[in-house]
Amino acid sequence: MRIEVVTLFPEMVRGALTYGIVGRALERGLLEVGTEDPRSHTSDVHRTVDDRPYGGGPGMVLKPEPMLAAIAAASARLPKGSPRIYLSAQGEVFSQAHARELAELPGFVLVAGRYEGLDERVITLGIDRELSIGDYVLSGGELPALVVIDAVARLLPGALGDERSSEEESFAEGLLDWPHYTRPEVYAGLAVPEVLLSGNHAQIRRWRLKQAVARTWQRRPDLIVRRGLSAEASELLNEFLTERAARGGARIEGDGNEQDHSGNQQAADEPQDPGLQAR
């Protein structure tokens, strides 16, 4: 796979790619990342890429000519039809599903904005899709581009030491991940759950699925509402809720301060009926 990043700060992008899983994917040739600087597509002495906004107001806008020339140069290094993606606070919110979709492609272009963003005609003429990494505004698209590259790189076959890692992570099955433990067995008085020491793989799998479904219900019920649950996961969630009620952990009317084990607040608006249906 080859990813091209159009950026005014190519060093920032290249520098961040040398670490960990992404760095190894680059070393192993599973991934190539190129950069294209719009400043190299300017002809004036100041290498101007931005200008004041028509209509007035604060900030500067990235000019069409150098941006479109840089996008074209980056696209020319990729298979024809590779999507050109603008990282933008106004885009669809990037998710694991987007990462999976992009990981199937031979390549794509990521365009990082700066200042007030791109002249709208760059988007009309040179962008196929806009992706946001969340509902907040950053000062540039480089960090979002790196987020997308990282999420995609770890899905490339051979990028992780153990392929099961990406299959078992949060969101892989529409659920959050289960809790993980390593040595020592007891730390600060907190013991590793016994089942994990039992060597019984069927019980360990069941415990992990139950933890994952319970966590998802507590922290991100929207994920369950969106995807539903398998029959087994639904049964385990009911088991968890029954046990919790028996422990007196059921929500008490008017008490919005119940904390779950992790410190997440189970507020008074905790889901009563998350729309659970077996998939």
Ligand SMILES: C[S@@+](CC[C@H](N)C(=O)[O-])C[C@H]1O[C@@H](n2cnc3c(N)ncnc32)[C@H](O)[C@@H]1O
């Ligand atoms: C200061 S922002 C521009 C914000 C723009 N005026 C707006 O209000 O949507 C500069 C650049 O940062 C990037 N950016 C900022 N927030 C982002 C986000 N949440 N997701 C993806 N890219 C973002 C975009 O590339 C954008 O062009």
